[in-house]
Amino acid sequence: NAGVTQTPKFQVLKxxxxxxxxxxxxxxxxxxxxYRQDPGMGLRLIYYSASEGTTDKGxxxxxxxxxxxxxxxxxxxxxxxxxSQTSVYFCASSEVRYGYTFGSGTRLTVV
Amino acid sequence: DQQVKQNSPSxxxxxxxxxxxxxxxxxxxxxxFLWYKKYPAEGPTFLISISSIKDKNEDGRFTVFLNKSxxxxxxHIVPSQPGDSAVYFCAASARSGSRLTFGEGTQxxxxx
Numbered sequence: 482n483a484g485v486t487q488t489p490k491f492q493v494l495k496x497x498x499x500x501x502x503x504x505x506x507x508x509x510x511x512x513x514x515x516y517r518q519d520p521g522m523g524l525r526l527i528y529y530s531a532s533e534g535t536t537d538k539g540x541x542x543x544x545x546x547x548x549x550x551x552x553x554x555x556x557x558x559x560x561x562x563x564x565s566q567t568s569v570y571f572c573a574s575s576e577v578r579y580g581y582t583f584g585s586g587t588r589l590t591v592v
Numbered sequence: 593d594q595q596v597k598q599n600s601p602s603x604x605x606x607x608x609x610x611x612x613x614x615x616x617x618x619x620x621x622x623x624x625f626l627w628y629k630k631y632p633a634e635g636p637t638f639l640i641s642i643s644s645i646k647d648k649n650e651d652g653r654f655t656v657f658l659n660k661s662x663x664x665x666x667x668h669i670v671p672s673q674p675g676d677s678a679v680y681f682c683a684a685s686a687r688s689g690s691r692l693t694f695g696e697g698t699q700x701x702x703x704x
Contacts, residue, residue, distance in 0.1 A: 485635070512690060521601065523696035524636070524681060531690070539691070571635055581628075581692060583635030 483507055487572050487584035494562040494591045502557040502587050504572030510582070512575045513555035514539075515547060517568040518586075524571065530555055562591045595619045596684050598695035606703055611669040613698050615682030618663065622684040626692065627656060627667050630679040639680070640667070672702045 485506045494500055506513065515527040516539075526539030530549040544566060546558045555574075559566060572584040597616045605611045615625075623644040628636035642649040642656045642665065649656050655668045669676055682695040 514691070516694075521696055523596075523598075524694040526691060526693075529691060573635075575690065581636075581638065583637070585633070585635050 485572055485574055485582050485584035487570075487587050489587060490585070491588050492590070494559075494589065496563060496591060498562050499558065499560050500562065500589075501559075502570055502572075502589075503554070504556065504584060505554045506572075506574040506582070507553065508574060508576070508582065509552070510574035510576045511552070513549065514573045514575075514581070515545075515555070515557045516571045516573065517541065518571060519568050527557065527570075562589075564591045567591045593618075594696075595622075596682055596693050596695040598680075598682055598698050600698050601696070602699040602701070604701045604703060605672050607674055608671045611667075611672045611676065611700055611702065613667040613669075613680050613682075613700065615665045615667075615695055616663060617665075617684050619684070619686060619693075620663070621686040622693075624685040625656070625658060625665050626683045626685075627654075628681045628683060628694075630681065630697070636681055669700075672700075674702045674704050676700060677702050 488503045511532045514529040516524040525541050528547040530536045533552045548556045570587045573581045575581045626641040627639040629639045630636040640651050640654045642658050658665045679697045681697045683692040
């Protein structure tokens with residue numbers, strides 16, 4: 482099925498550990514995004530990539546890094562996980578201005 | 593600075609009745625507005641949108657109304673069905689870029 486694939490679906494980390502969340506889309510979209518969803522906070526943009534080779538900070542970039550590996554893949558890295566990064570992470574892609582397609586999310590718990 | 597705000601965290605309605613979800617925004621540069629629906633353990637999916645040149649857009653049971661002077665939009669679902677139970681996010685986009693700014697979400701529960 483065409484769409485956005487995120488891995489892993491679930492992850493538990495200890496404080497200070499690192500990990501990379503993977504995202505791939507097969508719709509040939511130029512733009513890709515990483516959001517986090519927290520109760521009462523909605524979806525907040527962490528980083529985005531308007532096109533291959535470019536990345537920019539969103540609303541809440543601290544503690545994260547991203548890599549736009551190619552047109553299909555956009556990864557999010559936590560170098561030293563903190564409990565405040567416990568959240569559900571969503572990757573999305575879009576081609577035209579209005580059409581976002583989201584992945585099914587990664588539920589991350591940092592203990 | 594919350595530029596898109598959904599003041600009601602939750603809403604409960606009876607099956608067959610109308611559901612009205614509200615959203616306010618502060619950024620006058622926003623010119624395109626969308627509603628997304630999210631079921632548990634799934635990503636948000638696009639529901640309906642409206643451009644600032646319109647004040648109403650309808651798609652089946654779903655209608656979005658835009659009041660630009662009040663910087664307010666609402667989503668009406670008529671008639672509501674139990675399968676509509678989900679979190680609804682309001683989102684907005686500005687002329688200057690393609691990024692969407694989302695509200696906090698409203699949990700809609702439709703009781704049989």
